[in-house]
Amino acid sequence: MNAVSVSRRSFLAASLAGGAALTFEAKLAFAAAPGGAEPAMLGVFVSIAPDNTVTILAKNPEIGQGVKTMLPMLIAEELDVAWSQVKIQQADDDGAKYGPQFAGGSMTTPLNWLPARQAGAGARAMLIAAAAQQWGVPAASLTTSEGKVLHAASSRSITYAALAPVAAKMAAPDLEKVPLKSPKDFKIVGKPMKGVDTPAIVRGEPLFGIDAHPPGMLYAAMVKCPVISGTLKRFDDAAVKKEKGVLAVVPITDGEVAAGKHNAVAIVGDSWWRVHKAREKLAVEWDTAGFDGYSTNGYSAMAKAMLAAAPAADLFKAGNADAALAKAAKVVTADYAYPFLAHATLEPQNCTALWHPDGKLEFWAPTQDPGTARGDVAKVLGIDPAAMTIHMTRIGGGFGRRLMSDFMVQTACIAKALPGRPVKLLYDRTDDLRNDYFRPAGWHRMTAGIDASGALVALKDHFITFGANGKPMRAAAMLASEFPGPALPDVHYGVSYLKTNVTTGWLRAPTSNAVAFVFQGFLDEVAEAAGTDLPSLMIMTLGAPRQFPSSDPDEPVFDTPRARGVVEAVTKFAGWTGKRSTTAGKGRGFGFYFSHRGYFAEVVDLTVADGQITIDKVWVAGDIGSQVINPLNAEHQMQGAVIDGIAQALVWQPTEQKAGAVTTENFGDFPLIRINQTPGEVAITWVVTEYPPTGLGEPTLPPVIPAIANAIKDATGKRLRSLPLSLA
Amino acid sequence: MAISLTVNRKPRTVDVEPDKPLLWVLREDLNMPGTKFGCGAGLCGACTVILNGEAVRSCQTALSDAAGKDIVTIEGVAASPVGAKVVEAWTALDVPQCGYCQAGQIMSATALLTATPKPSADEVTAGMAGNICRCATYLRIQKAIAEASKAISGAAA
Ligand code: FES
Ligand code: FES
Numbered sequence: 001m002n003a004v005s006v007s008r009r010s011f012l013a014a015s016l017a018g019g020a021a022l023t024f025e026a027k028l029a030f031a032a033a034p035g036g037a038e039p040a041m042l043g044v045f046v047s048i049a050p051d052n053t054v055t056i057l058a059k060n061p062e063i064g065q066g067v068k069t070m071l072p073m074l075i076a077e078e079l080d081v082a083w084s085q086v087k088i089q090q091a092d093d094d095g096a097k098y099g100p101q102f103a104g105g106s107m108t109t110p111l112n113w114l115p116a117r118q119a120g121a122g123a124r125a126m127l128i129a130a131a132a133q134q135w136g137v138p139a140a141s142l143t144t145s146e147g148k149v150l151h152a153a154s155s156r157s158i159t160y161a162a163l164a165p166v167a168a169k170m171a172a173p174d175l176e177k178v179p180l181k182s183p184k185d186f187k188i189v190g191k192p193m194k195g196v197d198t199p200a201i202v203r204g205e206p207l208f209g210i211d212a213h214p215p216g217m218l219y220a221a222m223v224k225c226p227v228i229s230g231t232l233k234r235f236d237d238a239a240v241k242k243e244k245g246v247l248a249v250v251p252i253t254d255g256e257v258a259a260g261k262h263n264a265v266a267i268v269g270d271s272w273w274r275v276h277k278a279r280e281k282l283a284v285e286w287d288t289a290g291f292d293g294y295s296t297n298g299y300s301a302m303a304k305a306m307l308a309a310a311p312a313a314d315l316f317k318a319g320n321a322d323a324a325l326a327k328a329a330k331v332v333t334a335d336y337a338y339p340f341l342a343h344a345t346l347e348p349q350n351c352t353a354l355w356h357p358d359g360k361l362e363f364w365a366p367t368q369d370p371g372t373a374r375g376d377v378a379k380v381l382g383i384d385p386a387a388m389t390i391h392m393t394r395i396g397g398g399f400g401r402r403l404m405s406d407f408m409v410q411t412a413c414i415a416k417a418l419p420g421r422p423v424k425l426l427y428d429r430t431d432d433l434r435n436d437y438f439r440p441a442g443w444h445r446m447t448a449g450i451d452a453s454g455a456l457v458a459l460k461d462h463f464i465t466f467g468a469n470g471k472p473m474r475a476a477a478m479l480a481s482e483f484p485g486p487a488l489p490d491v492h493y494g495v496s497y498l499k500t501n502v503t504t505g506w507l508r509a510p511t512s513n514a515v516a517f518v519f520q521g522f523l524d525e526v527a528e529a530a531g532t533d534l535p536s537l538m539i540m541t542l543g544a545p546r547q548f549p550s551s552d553p554d555e556p557v558f559d560t561p562r563a564r565g566v567v568e569a570v571t572k573f574a575g576w577t578g579k580r581s582t583t584a585g586k587g588r589g590f591g592f593y594f595s596h597r598g599y600f601a602e603v604v605d606l607t608v609a610d611g612q613i614t615i616d617k618v619w620v621a622g623d624i625g626s627q628v629i630n631p632l633n634a635e636h637q638m639q640g641a642v643i644d645g646i647a648q649a650l651v652w653q654p655t656e657q658k659a660g661a662v663t664t665e666n667f668g669d670f671p672l673i674r675i676n677q678t679p680g681e682v683a684i685t686w687v688v689t690e691y692p693p694t695g696l697g698e699p700t701l702p703p704v705i706p707a708i709a710n711a712i713k714d715a716t717g718k719r720l721r722s723l724p725l726s727l728a
Numbered sequence: 729m730a731i732s733l734t735v736n737r738k739p740r741t742v743d744v745e746p747d748k749p750l751l752w753v754l755r756e757d758l759n760m761p762g763t764k765f766g767c768g769a770g771l772c773g774a775c776t777v778i779l780n781g782e783a784v785r786s787c788q789t790a791l792s793d794a795a796g797k798d799i800v801t802i803e804g805v806a807a808s809p810v811g812a813k814v815v816e817a818w819t820a821l822d823v824p825q826c827g828y829c830q831a832g833q834i835m836s837a838t839a840l841l842t843a844t845p846k847p848s849a850d851e852v853t854a855g856m857a858g859n860i861c862r863c864a865t866y867l868r869i870q871k872a873i874a875e876a877s878k879a880i881s882g883a884a885a
Contacts, residue, residue, distance in 0.1 A: 201827035346828045347764070347828045675857055678866040
């Protein structure tokens with residue numbers, strides 16, 4: 001088991017802790033609420049008002065991935081109402097009532113595709129039952145349309161609103177048995193729907209965590225230990241307490257728990273600007289002994305030394321890779337590397353909490369994983385998880401950063417010191433970039449053997465990552481079943497661990513965003529040595545239709561026909577000929593990756609002039625199963641993910657660490673991609689297969705990174721093997 | 729000392745430190761949290777407002793420098809004919825993903841199209857390069873500016 005599976009399980013465990021059943025077939029909780037009240041609740045997600053307005057609860061955190069629109073679309077479809085009569089409300093965190101509520105792993109679609117539709121269909125069944133009772137006709141003789149029940153034989157119709165009070169008292173139907181629409185009858189799913197919050201966003205309405213403002217709210221800024229994992233020794237708040245607006249100073253030493261390791265002293269007052277400014281008056285001493293040795297350069301030097309030695313442990317072994325390499329017609333070897341990266345969500349980390357005088361804790365939190373946060377806060381503060389209310393705000397970017405609970409634990413610690421007063425903790429940009437759960441750096445020594453026919457027959461990878469006690473840190477693992485290992489007779493993936501004091505975590509398409517670059521970049525070298533191109537090598541290596549199980553039991557199988565499907569689709573879409581570029585400075589590259597249950601192949605055209613790389617166009621072919629739920633948002637997510645990948649390949653700079661401390665300041669030394677670096681076009685094509693739909697937030701991202709590296713090779717002859725890619 | 733300024737056509741007076749950035753005056757003292765904090769260093773554009781017709785970073789604008797000036801924020805941008813077209817195009821194309829940068833994007837686009845109703849591609853890039861979108865909604869931002877530009881020229885014709 002590796003860290004990826006641990007994390008995925010922890011999402012699941014967190015949700016299960018809430019009492020909801022959780023498998024792909026699991027139903028969302030569905031209980032008839034006490035009826036009679038207006039508007040009437042049908043199950044836990046749907047309520048119908050007397051004016052036939054249907055309010056649907058959106059249960060998952062909205063980080064810009066579009067789930068606040070998408071999940072209600074599924075419910076509305078099967079409820080059979082017009083989208084125009086639907087109002088959407090964000091649910092609070094309540095896993096027992098609503099089922100899993102995290103935004104991670106691109107899992108919302110696969111986990112909810114069936115249950116959300118069943119929830120809508122269940123509510124519809126209750127309305128039909130109420131109409132059947134009222135009219136004294138068999139339920140089977142009734143149909144529905146746009147929020148009405150119809151009886152064709154008598155030409156009668158009645159609105160859902162008129163039925164709702166009675167329907168709400170009906171027995172909850174067996175969701176396994178409620179009929180679901182055939183996809184050809186979908187009226188909402190598969191149609192382009194705008195984001196439910198778009199009108200409020202363009203009006204500047206307060207939607208985000210940073211905008212939360214319960215009455216009487218105070219503001220908090222933190223002085224954080226400059227070295228992650230360092231601890232608070234002592235502080236003197238006499239001077240800071242004299243500053244205008246400062247009301248309290250609260251040490252936060254939550255230690256190891258809840259992804260702690262982020263000791264701090266919080267300054268609380270009547271204005272964030274004031275308390276933030278007052279930070280310079282705080283006298284504080286930290287214990288950072290033992291962490292001086294951790295630095296960016298130090299990690300690289302140690303990794304290089306480790307690469308030359310044998311791996312500390314095996315990850316995957318088949319046949320005898322060394323023997324196969326010894327007799328291979330050609331051997332290719334190369335070292336790849338990628339750096340630590342912060343998430344840099346545009347909304348800095350923040351959270352608002354109120355410690356009620358009765359000991360109950362109320363949050364307004366931009367969290368991607370409220371269920372886990374609830375457990376973490378309960379553990380650190382020693383309170384009952386049930387004594388907590390978590391209101392989920394809209395989130396100004398997640399990218400995996402807000403799967404962590406640190407900012408909620410910290411806010412809870414501050415709020416506890418000031419019972420009865422809501423407090424908003426806000427990081428400044430430097431706090432945010434330095435106290436991240438970083439995408440861990442990694443190094444790979446790749447060696448491949450090619451036989452006389454040009455086939456890839458043997459592969460070795462020595463992977464240097466971060467870990468302790470023989471276990472990878474969070475988001476620092478690689479799947480033992482990483483393709484093409486399972487397709488080859490002789491393979492050896494080995495791993496060695498470096499130590500670090502910083503916290504690591506999930507960055508959009510975690511692991512994949514790094515490993516795709518390494519494997520698809522290296523396979524492009526193998527293809528070149530074998531006298532072919534990467535799409536052809538991929539198709540040869542995928543071989544006959546077959547399925548490779550994942551080394552992680554929670555992860556899906558790798559299906560070679562689906563992989564082949566997107567490789568062929570994108571080469572056709574982009575007019576890929578396999579010929580090398582003949583125009584100086586122009587290059588074309590290919591990349592494939594399977595992650596988060598989605599199969600994606602991408603082609604990049606780029607131009608290199610004076611060492612500057614410009615992405616001209618990107619073609620994407622994706623297979624996420626049978627249905628794209630909201631094509632308007634799907635296109636947007638994919639374009640965003642491609643540009644995010646371009647940023648990681650070309651724009652983002654490594655998060656630097658010196659003497660234990662992360663030194664990144666702001667968007668000057670951690671530049672994000674801007675409009676002038678955006679490709680002219682991102683063209684998308686779908687490969688529709690019969691599999692249940694899966695998520696889109698992440699799997700588009702990984703392939704573009706190797707596609708860019710491979711295109712640079714095509715344009716310049718230079719093989720770049722280290723991120724960010726630079727010709728300087 | 730109380731400082732007076734005009735925000736979205738309304739006279740406002742605030743009595744806080746004159747070096748307090750306009751961003752925090754808007755968010756904390758005037759209860760207008762539409763203007764966003766991203767970097768506090770003039771690097772991201774999330775805090776963009778229009779001051780006497782020009783897009784400025786409110787995190788870099790001291791209250792004292794805004795004294796007596798005419799400020800437009802996201803909460804009031806649709807009141808101007810150009811702002812209304814920009815907001816309309818943004819909605820029609822569903823530009824936001826997370827939405828956090830979009831107030832700043834809309835303010836910069838409005839300032840750009842007010843000064844240059846038919847911007848070239850390079851002018852769009854120059855006018856918008858100070859605004860980061862971490863979700864990378866740039867392709868739709870470009871389209872929305874083109875649509876708004878068309879709508880503005882159409883309305884003027
Ligand atoms: S917050 Fe002002 S430019 Fe970033
Ligand atoms: S929409 Fe998320 S930062 Fe722009």
